[in-house]
Amino acid sequence: MTGSAPPTAEDPSKYRLPTDVKPTHYDLTIRTDLENLKFDGFVIVHLNIVKDTSTIEFNVNVTELHLGELILSSPALETSSVHPASDLKIDAKQERAILALSSTLPAGTTATMKVGFEGPLAASMLGYYRSAWEHEGQTKHYSVTQFGPTAARRVFPCWDEPLLKATFTVVLVSRENMVPLSNMPSVNEEIHSPDSKDESDTASWLTATLAAAPDTDTVPWKITTFAMTPPMSTYIVVFANGPxxxxxxxxxxxxxxxxxxxxxxxxxxxxxxxxxxxxxxxxxxxxxxxxxxxxxxxxxxxxxxxxxxxxxxxxxxxxxxxxxxxxxxxxxxxxxxxxxxxxxxxxxxxxxxWFGNITTMAWWDTVYLNEGFASLMGEIIILDKLFPEWNLHAEFISGRLNNALNLDAKLSSHPIEVECPDANMINQIFDALSYSKAASVLRMLSRYVGEERFLKGVSLYLKDHRFGNSVSEDLWAGVGKATGIDIPKMMDNWVKKIGFPVVTVKDVEGGIHVRQDRFLETGAAPVEHNETIWTIPLSILTVSTDGKAVIDSGVVLDTREKTILLDTSKPYKLNAGSIGVYRVLYANDRLEKIADEAAKKASVFSLEDRIGLLNDAPALAKAGCIKTSGVLSLIYKLREASEFLVVDSMAGSLESIISTWWEHEDITEKLNLIRRQIFAPIVKRLGYEYPDGESVDDRQLRTRAITAAAFAGDKDVVKELTDRFAYFMKTGDNSNIPADLERMAIWMAVQHGGRAEYDAVKAIAIKPPTPSAGISAMIGLGLAQSDELADETLNYLLNDVRDQDLIFVFAGFRLNPKFVKYGCQKFRDNYDVLAKRLSGTMTLQRIVQHIHETLSSKADHEDACNFFNTKDTSKFSMALQQTYDTILARAAWIARSTADIKEWLDANALE
Missing domain, CATH: 1.10.390.10 (Neutral Protease Domain 2)
Known part of the structure; x- marks a missing residue:
């Protein structure tokens, strides 16, 4: 069972609010009652009537929110009209309400709509919700909002679409000992008194509310008024209340x-x-x-x-x-x-x-204008200015770029710019395509036109749409203005079309012949899925007469295929610096030559080039484009590498193979022998201590090598880690566990220990000294090897773990070959309870995907289909289809390559 791109909705009016009425300003009052875990308040929405209308249509989710009466006022009406909530026609699926008016509001006039509301402070992690913390042995609560992408409507009636920007004046009513927060600074705060001469809407409402429920007036209330915001979308409104x-x-x-x-x-x-x-x-x-x-x-x-x-x-x-x-x-x-x-x-x-708040996408189909930019600018370009020693540009390749290509290689992928017909779809597109692929294509564009000119174009784009909304064409216009290049010609297919290309390279007389086709992890793309022609910057690296690397960044492939003049007697490589969002397939003999050059101490291929080679290889093998033994040979040739990111990519490539053949013990044993042979010598060279002043590269390399060797079962490494944890258990002193080894010490203690180690790690999970220690401990519990402890971990997961952390405990089962299927089965056994707990959140789809995508057989795929076919999967249908594709692709890889891997291992995996 596989899927393709989600269908495009035919009529946006079916899922978008009409634009005959637009909000301009919200006066929003919220009272937070942390003792009774509920909130109430009212909103006055100031409206512009754009077209003649006899209805007011807005967003509201009435699942838990209870509305009071609606009061509509307008200079165009003789008197205000009062409507009980029962007058509203509710569309529960689209989370909209329609108020029919007795007379028409004419275009060009204004109106205000005042609505009261109340709701629970649930533990939902959506809307306005409660969060728990421990204080002096007691569980206390505070409250905070999460409105992105479509949850403001859970708290107050609003026009909950990014295009419908308005200003906000937020007033928070809270207990006098609590700290209220919102988007803007507070401009006034005073303790409420029924005898006060304050005649504001909030003070009058609070006086009347307290008079009706005097039991809530036992502790003084205060009213905090915040400054008015600039025009903004509802999803970035925020308020919180707590100690x-x-x-x-x-x-x-x-x-x-x-x-x-x-x-x-x-x-x-x-x-x-x-x-x-x-x-x-x-x-x-x-x-x-x-x-x-x-x-x-x-x-x-x-x-x-x-x-x-x-x-x-x-x-x-x-x-x-x-x-x-x-x-x-x-x-x-x-x-x-x-x-x-x-x-x-x-x-x-x-x-x-800047990306999202000052300038906001017009609709969720271009959410990448927010997330892709924030990923590229925030995590690479700007952060590199603070921490150049982290080598973030190179790390981007094995992180963001490779993750994007792995997801986009599925038939069930979707374009970066994808139609979002309802809230269910909107939640699902916050994935590696909207973040990582978007960041990758923007990075490719930046390198192609030059980063300075690219950023100048981005500045023009932001200035042209300050406090407004934008679409892709607006960004291309800004970059085009700064560069003089036809940006849409290059970028439209990267953003609007599904998938990405593989460029096949063949040596021919006098040069190379290159061809582009859509890349799929299951193999050659069928004709109907291979229609897109991308404009591909080939960025060809060649070698000059003096042996130096020369990069031609001007060559593009914008046709199906072409021949390029090149001296093939010398080393060459496409996608120099791994800038492009594509994979490159060479003939076997050329790949051998590239691997030989990459393995040289003074190779013309850069760090980024070698990372790209190591990331492409397993993906091409999985698709059947090259032999998997070729991947192992490439890794073996590069085994003397000393740069962290190269070693990290080698480890990741081996892990992708091991995690696929995890049920084939004869193969994984020999692959682990290869891992020990590669990574144990690095551990012996670098040791277990992290001296002051050492390079960031060595620090990361040590951690990665110890991690890989430990999971490969290297006895010396496992003993060192478990001994250090045993000392901590005995003395309570963890000073001999370096921070960078804390996770592996915890994991190996559970995996190779028993009840005592498990209890010690569980104590860390329950009361973690740091967030990272808590996460490590929660994952570690799933690595226990006994049935008894697995059952105890499941009980802990179901009864004691915070909703946001459920995925970490399931991740432990996923890392444990003995209990991978146990974790899947227990998730299914408890699905109804977990789905209810996580209703409406993004966490549910992440767990579904995370625990199932490691399965590797057609029988597993069939079992998953049979189970989920009985459930409502509308909130994670895209992630589920991607998971199905992953399982089938892994099964096909096993069927195709098992004999090939065995042959290579028999010849090379020698003690």
Whole structure:
């Protein structure tokens, strides 16, 4: 069972609000009752009547939100009309309400709609929800919003579409000892008194509300009014209420010289881990302003770190929110991967202040204009200015680019720009295509036209659409203006068409012949799926007479095939620097020559070239384009490599094969022997300590080699890690476990230990000293080898794990060959309970995909289909189809290549 691109909706009016009425401003009052875990309030929406209308149509999700009466006022009406909520016609599927009016509102007039509402502060991680934290042995709660992409309508009636921007004045009513937060700074705060002369809408409403329910008036309430926002979309509105504390700093705008305050908020028990995130926010902001020549427009920027979140982080304007693992780390004991993750997330979210907040996509079909840019700018271009030693441009290849190509190689992929006919589809496109493929094609464009000219074009684009909305053509216009190049001609098919090409290269007399076809992980693309012709920058690397690399960036392949003059007697390679979003297929003899050159100490091929080769090889083997033994030979030739990212790509290529043949013990045993032969010598050379002043490359290389050798069962490495954890268990002193080895020490302790080690790791999971330690421990529990401990882990998962963390425990089962299918089966056994817990979140589809995509047989595929055919999968249908494709592709790879792998291993996997 496979799928293709989602169908394009025929009529946008079926899923888009009519534009005869548009909001211009919201006066929004929310009261937060943390004692009773509920909220209430009212909204006054100021409307422009664009066309004559006798209906008012807006978004609202009434699953849990209860509406009061609606009061419509307009200068065009003699009197205000009052409507009970029962007057509304509700479209539950599209989450819309229609109010029929007794008379027509004429075009060119204005109106206001006032609506009261109330709802629960559920543990839903959507809308306005509660998050839990432990304080002095008791579970306490605070509240925070998650409105992206379509959850503002869960909290108040609104025009919940990105195009329908308006200004907001938010008023929060909270207990006097709580800290209220929103997009803008507060401009007034006062304790409410029924005797107050304050005659504002909020004060009057609160007085009447408290009079009707005096039991809620036992502790004083305060009213906090926040400054009015610029025009903005509903999905980046934010408010929160709780016992927050903060650390603060500021930055000085390089454009205006103005100083802005910056804060990170969280609960008091965690605030000591927030400094690094604050430093990154402070340091990246001036770079963004200089690059785009646009000053950050709000008077402050905060980050709120929460303990429950469906997404890693959310770019609410002026108040970023996100998980502890995204923003916190122990300043005294933080591994490099945690630092890189926090820096990337924080910089990514700050990038959204421009990409998404200042300029917003007109509709969700171009969400890549937000996410692709934030991924490229936030995680690579800007962050590299802070941490050049991290080699982020090269790391992008094995991270963002390779992940994008792996997903896009499926028949069930979708274009970067894809129609989104309902909320279910919108949630599903926040995937590696909207983030990583989009970032990759933008990176390719940037390198092709030159980064300086590209960024100048982006600046023009942002300025032309400041506080407005945009589509792809607007971006191309900006870059075209800065470069003089016909950008749509090059980019349209990369963005609007599904898939990507493989460029097949053959040596011919006097040069090379190149041909492009759509690449699929299952093999040659059928004719009906191979119609797109991409404009491909070939970026050909050749060697000069003095032995230096020469790169021709001007050659493009914009036809099905062509012949290019080239001296094939010397080394050459396409896609120099691995800039292009495509894979390259060479003839076997040419690939051998390229591999030989890549293995040289002074190779003309760059670090990026070798990473690209190692990423292409297993993908081409999986598709049947080359033999899998060729992948193993390539890795074997490069086994003396000493750069972290090359070794990391080698390890990843081996892991992709092992994770496919995980049920073939005879093969995995020999593959693990190869892993031990490659990675154990690196461990012996670098040791287990992380001396001050060593290079970032050596630090990462040591961690990667120890990880690969440990999972390959190297006895010395496993003993070293388990001994260090045993000392911690005995003494409580973890100082001999370097931060970068904490994860593997935890995992190996469980995998090679028993009850005592399991209990020690479970204690870390329950009360983690840092977010990264907690995640490592949750994953580690799934690595236990006994049935008893697997059942205990499942019980812990179902009863004690936060919803946002369920995927980590399932990930442990996925990493454990003995319990991969156990994890799948237990997920299915408890599916109804888990689906209810995770209803509406993105977490459910991620778990479905994560735990099933490691399956590798047609029988597994059939079992999965039979199960999910009995369930409502509309909220994750795309991810499910991609998972089905993955299982079948892995099964086909096994059928095609098992004999080939065995033959190579018999000849090379020798003790």
């Amino acid at each position: 927050f504390t903060f650390i603060e700093d500021s930055y000085k705008s390089p454009l205006s010289g103005k100083s802005r305050p910056l804060r990170v908020y969280t609960t008091p028990d965690l605030i000591h881990q927030a400094r690094f995130a604050l430093d990154v926010m402070r340091d990246v902001l001036p770079h963004y302003e200089r690059v785009f020549d646009i000053e950050y427009p709000l008077p402050k920027l905060d980050t709120l770190v929460v303990t429950d979140s469906d997404v890693s982080a959310m770019e609410n304007w002026g108040l970023i929110t996100g998980r502890t693992s995204a923003f916190l780390l122990d300043p005294k004991k933080a591994d490099l991967s945690a630092r890189k993750h926090v820096a990337a997330v924080q910089s990514h979210e700050v990038a959204h202040m």
